[in-house]
Amino acid sequence: MKHRIIVLGAGYAGAYAAGTLARRLSPADAEITVVNAEPDFVQRLRLHQLAAGQEVEAPRLADVFAGTGIRLRLARVTAVDPERRAVAVADADGGGELGYDTLLYALGSHVADHGVPGVAEHAFHVTSRPAALRLRERLDHLSRRDEGGSVLVVGDGLTGIETVTEIAESRPGLSVALIARGELGAPLSAGARSHLRRACDRLGVTVLEHTGVEAVEATRVLCADGTALASDATVWAAGFAVSPIAAAGGLMVTGEGRIVVDRTMRSLSHPSVYAVGDSAYAIGDNGRPLPMSCASAGCTGTQATAAIVGRLTGRKISNAKLRYQGNHISLGRRDGILQMVDDEAQAKPRYMGGRKAARIKAGILKLSLWATSHPTFGLPKRRRQLAAVPNVSAEKAIA
The missing domain is CATH 3.50.50.100 (FAD/NAD(P)-binding domain)
Structure with a gap:
């Protein structure tokens, strides 16, 4: 047999x-x-x-x-x-x-809500094709409005960083922000962190560091310090679960x-x-x-x-x-970061950024496909x- x-x-x-x-x-x-x-x-x-x-x-x-x-x-x-x-x-x-x-x-794996109230009901994510298309439809709707809209990405891991920079570049009429639990790009080297900050500034991404999220509602996000942030589309990128x-x-x-x-x-x-x-x-x-x-x-x-x-x-x-061996991060279609790590999983001092890094990342994706x-x-x-x-x-x- x-x-x-x-x-x-x-x-x-x-x-x-x-x-x-x-x-x-x-x-x-x-x-x-x-x-x-x-x-x-x-x-x-x-x-x-x-x-x-x-x-x-x-x-x-x-x-x-x-x-x-x-x-x-x-x-x-x-x-x-x-x-x-x-x-x-x-x-x-x-x-x-x-x-x-x-x-x-x-x-x-799929998106992990970590037990935060409202994530399943109100947040978008990009861990499946149907979910990404649902977010796309929402962004299309916001982009057609005269007043535009606000997009809030929760999570500063690779998925959050790539998502917020991609949306900011592709949808310049929208107000885009990223919530980071700690320092933005903390696992990266000092040079790569600086590059990431410059990219966010160039794309108009507002970065809120050292901020925890307590709940997600239909039109806002409630933070651990009591602040309420208005959001027409909240994208949850705060980790994965199996x-x-x-x-x-x-x-x-x-x-x-x-x-x-x-x-x-x-x-x-x-x-x-x-x-x-x-x-x-x-x-x-x-x-x-x-x-x-x-x-x-x-x-x-x-x-x-x-x-x-x-x-x-x-x-x-x-x-x-x-x-x-390292992180390959896209920052829109014309920028990126390649950050290698050592045997202890710590970022090496040197990194590659800019268009060349973006082209290499695109090539890796094409080869994977x-x-x-x-x-x-x-x-x-x-x-x-x-x-x-x-x-x-x-x-x-x-x-």
Whole structure:
């Protein structure tokens, strides 16, 4: 019987991992199924651009996986049962249950409201395509008004910074502000922080530092110091959270719900399960947990696929580099910051800013899209090379 591999999620980590497995495993021995709720591949790293009014490509997953032998199941994951090796899904036909021998968990993350009242009801965010389009519609409405409108972005992480600068550049008629819990750009070097401040000044972004948010209402934000800030569109960018599905299924998770894995991205509690991307709590080569990021999705996905292929074929499992090398921040379409970090995850003194940094960031995004949406690249040659790979039982694969 074929070894059944199910990949949950077709974001950067899941789609790339599925394509890599299809390239490296013989279709005579392995059956790969990808489960995803949406029919399109979402460039999450560019959703702030989509919200600001730009067009962002969203390839259809059916086209992405065409010719690979990968089965695509458009459905929402509702539960995992690692003891029975089964996944429950829901779709337009009512859903059902899928059995697996190896599960690759890549359900990613979503916006975290941190329990702040009013965020779910009144705030916008950019962690999904529908949410970004909803914000875009609101910005379109405000831009058409004679009096314009005010946009307040809460959160000064990379998502908040990229979102507020993109909106300010694309919607110059709107009043745009950023709420930062601490100092703006605190993780950056002194030079990069200065560059970020100059960019905000140039784009007309008002920055409110050392400010906490207590509640979000329909037309204002209430701050911890009692101040009320008027807002026609509040964008929540104050962190990410993962689905509770892994914890509910009995997998070993952190307090935040991320699956605890070993060096090969294999679950410490259930060896038939691997986790990648934001869903995984993986320790990097510097001994620190990898942050939720596209870069982490890439290296954890590379490591997990190497481990799965190695265990199925009896080959030596190679170790991918688990390193977070730095931050690539866009500040609109013509400016950016590239900030490298050291082995202690601290910003190095030197940075790159300006148009060159923006071009490099754009190139990274294009490469990420190409690599994810072209899983058939080199497929025939690899298939010929691996056609004689022996079948491996599920029990042996997870031993």
